[in-house]
Amino acid sequence: GQNIDQPTEMTATEGAIVQINCTYQTSGFNGLFWYQQHAGEAPTFLSYNVLDGLEEKGRFSSFLSRSKGYSYLLLKELQMKDSASYLCAVMDSNYQLIWGAGTKLIIKP
Amino acid sequence: GAVVSQHPSRVICKSGTSVKIECRSLDFQATTMFWYRQFPKQSLMLMATSNEGSKATYEQGVEKDKFLINHASLTLSTLTVTSAHPEDSSFYICSARDLGREVNEQFFGPGTRLTVL
Numbered sequence: 001g002q003n004i005d006q007p008t009e010m011t012a013t014e015g016a017i018v019q020i021n022c023t024y025q026t027s028g029f030n031g032l033f034w035y036q037q038h039a040g041e042a043p044t045f046l047s048y049n050v051l052d053g054l055e056e057k058g059r060f061s062s063f064l065s066r067s068k069g070y071s072y073l074l075l076k077e078l079q080m081k082d083s084a085s086y087l088c089a090v091m092d093s094n095y096q097l098i099w100g101a102g103t104k105l106i107i108k109p
Numbered sequence: 110g111a112v113v114s115q116h117p118s119r120v121i122c123k124s125g126t127s128v129k130i131e132c133r134s135l136d137f138q139a140t141t142m143f144w145y146r147q148f149p150k151q152s153l154m155l156m157a158t159s160n161e162g163s164k165a166t167y168e169q170g171v172e173k174d175k176f177l178i179n180h181a182s183l184t185l186s187t188l189t190v191t192s193a194h195p196e197d198s199s200f201y202i203c204s205a206r207d208l209g210r211e212v213n214e215q216f217f218g219p220g221t222r223l224t225v226l
Contacts, residue, residue, distance in 0.1 A: 042115075045216070087152065
């Protein structure tokens with residue numbers, strides 16, 4: 001079956017760095033996405049990885065290792081507004097997104 | 110660019126009534142739109158894939174006669190929850206893929222919170 005695993009909840013301090021891991025097993029691979037979702041709102045796109053390596057975009061970076069079925073989202077210089085759920089999603093061979101359950105990130109002052 | 114709107118944002122209805130939710134791609138054409146449902150503290154659950162000009166593809170366990178999907182144009186898809194019951198109360202989100210972009214990301218509408226009394 002297809003499976004996306006990510007931690008349920010993480011806590012970090014304002015100004016610090018946090019890494020959210022995601023492992024996956026899917027039928028085929030056409031890219032891995034990270035989305036941010038604030039409570040009561042729809043997800044917003046953060047990053048996309050289809051090749052191995054690190055993609056940096058401002059305070060957020062995303063890493064992919066296809067051989068390991070592994071990705072992480074790195075958030076630097078954490079701000080209180082970064083408190084949200086972070087969803088990992090893999091596009092399978094049918095170009096359908098398979099979603100993880102999301103990681104709730106709590107930022108403390 | 111790549112904005113998706115959804116209407117209404119909130120709806121409260123009585124049990125047994127039908128509710129229609131609209132999803133529009135405002136600045137791009139979307140041959141494919143997706144309908145998701147999200148219960149509190151859970152991840153997104155794909156309900157169906159809506160294809161312009163053809164029948165929607167429903168995920169296993171989703172009743173196609175209860176959740177009617179119409180994708181009549183390249184910018185509009187509608188989801189009608191027929192004979193809604195309290196267990197249908199949820200956050201319904203649509204998304205669309207802009208085939209003109211290199212990355213296959215999905216752009217999400219703001220969601221519709223349905224409460225069935």
